[in-house]
Every structure is written in structure tokens, then in C-alpha cells.
Amino acid sequence: MRAAIEVAGLTAAFGGRTVLDGVAFTVPWGAVTGFVGVNGAGKTTTLRRIVGLEAGGGVARVAGKAYADLEAPAEMLGCCPDVLGAAPGQTAAQHLDALALRAGLDRGAARRALADVGLSGVDGRIRALSLGQRRRLAIAGALLAEPRVLVLDEPFDGLDPGGRRWLSARLRAHADAGGAVLLSAHALHEAEPLLDRLVCLHAGAVRFEGPTEAFLRAHASPVVLVRSLDQPRLARALQAAGAVVHRRSGDALAVRELDAAAIARVAARLGVLLTELAPRRTTLSDAFAAAVGAAP
Template sequence: MTRIDVQGLTKRYGPDTVVDDLSFTVEPGQVTGFLGPNGAGKSTTMKMIMGLAAPTRGSVTIGGRGYRDLPVPLTEVGALLDAGAVHGSRKAYDHLLSLAVSNGLSRGQVGEVLARTGLEGVAGKRVGGFSLGMRQRLGIAATLLGDPQVLIFDEPVNGLDPEGIRWIRDFMRSLAREGRAVLVSSHLMSEMAQTADHLVVIGRGRVIADTGMSEFLQTNGVSSVLVRTLEPGAFARRLTAAGATVRDGRESSLVVSGMTSEDIGRLAVYHGVALSELAPQRASLEDVFMELTKDSLEYEGATAA
């Protein structure tokens, strides 16, 4: 089984360190989500994995070898780093055929990947007329030409409609079930929560977290309790006095942390406060990600007054 090994990877451009002593592995049989704020070094790391940028220090191997040492790279690793990197006047079939022929692959592979990505009906159409979703599918088809065991996707769902996002999510999961190692970067936290088995989170070029999805949420997620009452302001003061942290939620609800739902219920009974809702909640992947990376943001928007 083939995996990606990143060891002590560092990349500097002049005085700027973009990737700083990065180490992680992408294991076969699972989708690894590669997350980080803008400027964290995700795209640079992916370029170094693919041999498009030389590391200042450290190493990256795919199945124990560097990308440049792979005899037929497309049969070992497929990567979609830019869905727009295809000539618009070329037909979809011809684009894939040129890739297959240049890598010593059979014409039959072209038909197979077109079928698997749902592009058979547009194989004879020029790519310039494709929607963004169709271009993404074509890029994914190209990554599969050599039936590689390692697949890398950089922001594959950007700009897609819900149907396209769902298709790509299910497709990534199916590739992992086949025993392939799948590395995916994305800014859509809700999508990563449904797609990734494992997470590698980086900030300012360094690893912040490298763990399974459930462990990541359990370790970093802060539980809260949603509370509704006819007297939210008064009960919020009671909760704060008892040591809880309270913030306003939607529709006049209270979001309480630092106190269990049982303790909140007892406090309400003691003070004769009627509760219409008392619901424990877990932090979402987006909530945990934002909290974990808040000190690693390159740019931060102003908060509205």
C-alpha cells in the first residue's frame, strides 16, 4: 500500500519561510483533509509533493520514492492542483488521450475514466465550453488515468453547486474505500467534516494538529448547551454568577459553556426559571478550526460594530 511521507519539510523564499519543518503522513484507505488559513503553506506543500517546487530542507516521498524518481508518475500519483490548466479549444477526449499517450497508457483508459466521472456524453465537446463542475470532473478523470494509489486534490469543490460538491465528496470517499491514499485541501469546513477521516491542520507553515476527525473534535471542541427561556437576560446573569460563560444565540436563545446541562437545569429549578429548551451541543469543525487557527491568520477582517 502506497502512502505519502512528509519529513521536516521547509520552504523559504528569500527571508520568508512559507513551510516550516512540516512532517505528516497520508495513509492509504482514508481521506486526509489538509486544512489551514490562507497563506498557511498548503499549496506550496502540495507543489513540493509533486516536484513542482524544491524544498529548502526536508523530504517528501510517495511509496518511498521522490516524485522525480517515479518511472511513470501518473501510475503512482494523480493530482488536481488547477482545474483550469487545460487548453480550452481541446476536446475532453483529446485532452485525456494526450495525457495517456505521453505516459505510455492505453486508449482504453480514457474511456474508463470518462465513464467513471460521468463525462462520456461530453467527451467530444471542447473544454472551453465546460462549466466549472465539468472542468473539475475532467481534472479528476486525468488524475485517474494511470490508476494511481495516491491522489491529491487542491480545493476541488471551490465554486461548485451543491450537486457538484456532493458528487466530489462521494467520489473522494469511494477512492479511499478502494485503498487509495487521498489528500484533499479545502476551505469548506462543513464539507471536510463529511469527507475526511483524518486531518492535518497547519498554520504559518507549521503543523497545528495531525489526528483523526473524531479525536480532533473531541480534543479541541468545547461543549456548549443551548438554553431557551422567556427571561433570557435575567437567567444569563444567574448563569454568569454561577461561573458559566454565556453568549447570545439565535432567536433569543443562550449558548452556555463551562456548565453541564444538568447543572443548568438545577440552577433553573432553584431560581424558579422555566426552560423551554435545554440541548447539549458539540462545536462544529468550523468552530474548532477557527479557534485553533486564530493566532495563525495572515489577514483578519475587522469585526462589525
């Protein structure tokens, strides 16, 4: 079976500036793939290329075909853009009815999608909707035809904690049922538990593609928080042993380059009593910052 999404050699330039420089990656079925990068890395342009909204070099395929060649594109791929793009004077139902009509769906599709995202009772004009409600409406547009592939640009933006939990569960269920999800996200701490795979884009090029855990291992920079009864002497000894030591609020030492066992041995040799020795797990945000910081 072909991958859910395949892109190869994507190039794009705007105003003489290279935005995409040979971008290539795949999105498999049955997984949630995160698409991460700093602002201006080319994420939104790549997503727009996948759904045929931008021109440029290279190829982008959905289930083996260009988006324009899909027989029923809405049933294969649902897209949640970063901007809703709806007429502010419409209601949520009217907006979805128009999308359903364009996709050749029955009017019941809009009602089902509104119920899916928790907007069934919302009948005000789009201009009066909250940011979170607009985000849910954009997600409803992606879910309208119950597609197999979901492409979501910053779907967590504007959602309250309950909405984020709902969306995470909804996307996890979609992937577990054999569908595919590609999502971009700035708030990596929210998306991290959801992501099976990661594509890291930097300066228009893919710098990493693979399992999220592999990315964390490759860019881990573990920190151990340390407190003792003689912080200055311990800090000097840890630095002499090769550690990078920073003082934190509350008089804690944040220690890198030595693990907890090595720190304990240094303290034992000094005869300094440790009152706290707490390894801190490297988060996806930490790893991403390390990866981008190391990239040219």
C-alpha cells in the same frame, strides 16, 4: 509497508517570506486525510512539493520514493490541482488524451476517466465548460491511470450538491479499497464526514496530525442553545456560574463553558422554566476556528 506519503522537514521561502517551516506528516493507506489551513498557510506549496513541482529543503516520498523516482508515477499518484491548467481551445477528451499520451496510457484511459466523472457527453471546448465541469475534468486527470494515491487540492470547489456527494462516495470507496487520499478543503462542512485523519497547517508549520475525532475533542467548544421564560435573569445567573453567554437571534442564549445538565441546575435553583435546552455539536469548522485562533 511504507506510508502512502511521507514528508519530513519541508522548507520553502518566496521573496524572503517563509512559506514552509519544517513541515512533516504522513498519509497512511486505507484512509482519507484532510489537509486544512487558512489561505497562505502553505497547503498548495506542500502539495506541489509532494508531486515534484516545487523545490526546497526536506524530503517528500510517495510509497517510499521521491515522485521523480517512481517507475510509473501516473499509476502510483494522481493529482488534481487547484487550477486546471488546460488549453481553453481543447475539448475535455483532447486534454485527457494528451495527459494519457504523456503517461504512456492507451486512448481508452481518457474515455474511462471521462465516464468516471460524468463528462462522457460533454464535447464543447474547455473555455465553455462550467466551473463544476472544469473541476470534474481536473479530477478526471487525477483518476486517469487509476492510481493508488490521490492528491487533491480543493476538489469540492465548484461542484454542485450532487457532484459533492458523488466525489465523497468516490473518495471513500478509493480509501476503503486500500488506496490513500490527501485532500485540501476550505469547505470543511462538506469534507468532515469523509475525513478519517487531519493535518492542520498554520503559518507554514503542522499544528496537528491525527484522527479527526481527536482534533474535535482537543478543540471542542460546545455550545448549548437555551430559551426560558426569564432570559435576562437566567443569563445573569449563568454568567455568575462561570458560563460565557451570548444572545442569539430569536431571543436564544448561546451558552459556553457549562453543559446542559449544569444549565438545568442553575435554572432549577432560580425557579426559571426552560423552554429549550439544545446542545449543539462542535463541527470541524468550529474546531478549526478555535485551533487557528489559539495558534500564535
